[in-house]
Amino acid sequence: METAGEQGNYAHDVLAVVLRITGSVPSVLLWQRAREPHAGRWALPGGRLGPDEDVEASVRRHLAEKVDLAEVAHVEQLGVFSDPHRGPPPRRVATAFLGLVPSDADPAVPDDTAWHPVDALPETAFDHGAITRDGVDRLRAKLSYTNIGFALAPDAFTVSELRDLYAAALGHRVSATNLHRVLTRRGVLVPTGETAPPGPSGGRPAAMYRFSEHELRVTDPFATLRPPGAAV
Amino acid sequence: METAGEQGNYAHDVLAVVLRITGSVPSVLLWQRAREPHAGRWALPGGRLGPDEDVEASVRRHLAEKVDLAEVAHVEQLGVFSDPHRGPPPRRVATAFLGLVPSDADPAVPDDTAWHPVDALPETAFDHGAITRDGVDRLRAKLSYTNIGFALAPDAFTVSELRDLYAAALGHRVSATNLHRVLTRRGVLVPTGETAPPGPSGGRPAAMYRFSEHELRVTDPFATLRPPGAAV
DNA sequence: CCATGTTTTCGACCACGAGGCGAAAACCAC
DNA sequence: GTGGTTTTCGCCTCGTGGTCGAAAACATGG
Numbered sequence: 020m021e022t023a024g025e026q027g028n029y030a031h032d033v034l035a036v037v038l039r040i041t042g043s044v045p046s047v048l049l050w051q052r053a054r055e056p057h058a059g060r061w062a063l064p065g066g067r068l069g070p071d072e073d074v075e076a077s078v079r080r081h082l083a084e085k086v087d088l089a090e091v092a093h094v095e096q097l098g099v100f101s102d103p104h105r106g107p108p109p110r111r112v113a114t115a116f117l118g119l120v121p122s123d124a125d126p127a128v129p130d131d132t133a134w135h136p137v138d139a140l141p142e143t144a145f146d147h148g149a150i151t152r153d154g155v156d157r158l159r160a161k162l163s164y165t166n167i168g169f170a171l172a173p174d175a176f177t178v179s180e181l182r183d184l185y186a187a188a189l190g191h192r193v194s195a196t197n198l199h200r201v202l203t204r205r206g207v208l209v210p211t212g213e214t215a216p217p218g219p220s221g222g223r224p225a226a227m228y229r230f231s232e233h234e235l236r237v238t239d240p241f242a243t244l245r246p247p248g249a250a251v
Numbered sequence: 252m253e254t255a256g257e258q259g260n261y262a263h264d265v266l267a268v269v270l271r272i273t274g275s276v277p278s279v280l281l282w283q284r285a286r287e288p289h290a291g292r293w294a295l296p297g298g299r300l301g302p303d304e305d306v307e308a309s310v311r312r313h314l315a316e317k318v319d320l321a322e323v324a325h326v327e328q329l330g331v332f333s334d335p336h337r338g339p340p341p342r343r344v345a346t347a348f349l350g351l352v353p354s355d356a357d358p359a360v361p362d363d364t365a366w367h368p369v370d371a372l373p374e375t376a377f378d379h380g381a382i383t384r385d386g387v388d389r390l391r392a393k394l395s396y397t398n399i400g401f402a403l404a405p406d407a408f409t410v411s412e413l414r415d416l417y418a419a420a421l422g423h424r425v426s427a428t429n430l431h432r433v434l435t436r437r438g439v440l441v442p443t444g445e446t447a448p449p450g451p452s453g454g455r456p457a458a459m460y461r462f463s464e465h466e467l468r469v470t471d472p473f474a475t476l477r478p479p480g481a482a483v
Numbered sequence: 484c485c486a487t488g489t490t491t492t493c494g495a496c497c498a499c500g501a502g503g504c505g506a507a508a509a510c511c512a513c
Numbered sequence: 514g515t516g517g518t519t520t521t522c523g524c525c526t527c528g529t530g531g532t533c534g535a536a537a538a539c540a541t542g543g
Contacts, residue, residue: 027262027299027301028260028261028262028263029260029261030259030260031259031261031263031344068261068333068344069259070259070335070342071335072335073333073334073335074331096330096331098331099330099331101305102305103302110302112263112300112306112344114331162476177520179520185476193476194502195520195521196502196521197476197501197502197503198476199520199522200500200501200502200522201501204500216510217510217511217520218518218519220511220517220518220519221509221510221511222509222510222511222517222518222519222520223508223509223510223518223520224509224520225519244394244395244421244425410492411490426532427491427492428491428531428533429530429531432493432530436529436530448539449489449490449538449539450489450490451540452488453489453538453541454488454489454490454538454539455489455492455537455539456490456491456539457490476501484543485542486541487541487542487543488539488540488542489538489539489540490537490539490540491538492535492537492538493536493537494535494536495534495535496531496532496534497532497533498532499530499531500527500529501527501528502525502526502527502528503524503525503527504523505523505524506522506523507520507523508519508521509518509519509520509521510520511516511518511519512516512517513515513517
């Protein structure tokens with residue numbers, strides 16, 4: 020009853036919600052299907068899980084066919100989508116990932132592939148629209164209590180630029196004062212010493228910053244109910 | 252290249268890390284394998300994903316073979332485990348879930364199944380030890396910023412009893428004063444009006460409480476970087 | 484019945500993180 | 514220099530949570 024290639028085996032796909040913010044607009048990377056099913060609709064990058072890779076390696080491999088992997092600054096698992104009717108037969112199970120590309124990167128993409136603002140998605144294939152919304156929600160939540168902004172921002176940036184990135188991703192205005200204070204107090208933001216020249220209308224030159232780490236880190240004190248005597 | 256039953260299809264399993272706290276000790280539900288591979292080792296409940304169910308329905312179905320599903324107060328997805336060498340061939344991909352059973356429930360279990368303290372796991376099958384640790388970590392994290400305690404506690408309880416549950420799950424002492432204030436201020440704890448009789452050595456009778464909701468809810472203000480003018 | 488011990492509950496205090504606001508700093512253009 | 518612009522920083526307030534100790538409400542023993 021455990022022989023391969025029999026009832027109870029399913030194709031396993033990996034999918035990536037790759038997000039990027041340009042000009043205060045968050046966009047997702049989609050490609051347009053040429054063949055049925057759902058020809059003409061837009062789908063998330065991804066593909067079949069291979070025999071010698073885990074799902075994360077697989078999603079990176081498939082992603083490399085659409086964008087330069089070096090431009091994807093962060094990848095994390097979103098979850099499994101397994102509704103038996105999420106697509107036409109034969110049944111497919113998919114593991115979805117979230118990928119983030121810094122705003123200054125502009126990777127070349129194939130002809131069938133393009134960035135689409137997440138607030139104005141085209142007609143999407145299968146359940147890829149819902150998966151995209153899950154990815155956006157995940158990003159929004161993690162901006163608050165992790166340093167995940169490193170994956171959206173250029174290597175060096177001003178507080179105002181970072182404020183615009185956060186505001187676009189969160190969907191509401193963000194105070195530069197507060198953002199600067201919160202992130203520096205957490206130690207995730209460090210000044211480079213450089214300053215950016217002011218715009219054409221003048222203004223004080225902005226100090227440049229960079230993220231102290233480029234690995235995801237959770238802000239500890241988001242955990243309330245700490246052990247006694249914990250030095251916060 | 253998309254024909255069924257071919258290279259690229261894998262058996263998909265669902266697994267459940269079912270946790271329960273009794274006598275200040277968190278335990279996980281495991282069953283002892285009778286057959287190879289890994290005969291004699293202890294495994295998480297679960298089984299094959301069926302053709303007409305999604306992974307959550309599947310894990311509930313398989314769980315029903317080990318415990319009374321009515322006793323499982325909460326189920327959520329943990330993630331996908333897909334290392335090609337996580338078990339002997341043929342390859343299997345698994346979606347893991349976290350399940351929680353209230354401390355006053357004592358569901359009947361089959362002969363091959365038993366609760367094991369998570370701090371003293373027996374020899375586990377495949378990667379089930381690591382998955383169990385992931386489940387425990389998830390519970391610990393969510394205790395802080397959600398009302399997930401509803402799934403660990405009896406329907407009505409005193410603050411001291413709840414304190415002991417939290418302390419056991421978190422692995423450190425918890426102040427009853429603080430726990431009471433935090434949870435009531437969040438509105439997740441409401442008094443029933445009843446009081447529990449004091450113990451044999453006397454003491455003020457404790458007020459009984461219950462969780463206001465039995466659905467998972469995230470505590471809003473754990474999200475820092477709020478929108479401007481947000482009434483917290 | 485009163486003194487003592489035990490457990491729960493509640494208020495007071497403090498520290499800290501974060502939002503709001505306005506002043507000061509540092510630039511441009513005229 | 515003067516006015517306009519943008520950034521930065523200090524100060525204030527508020528809410529949350531940790532700590533502590535007193536008060537409440539019971540039991541037991543003399």
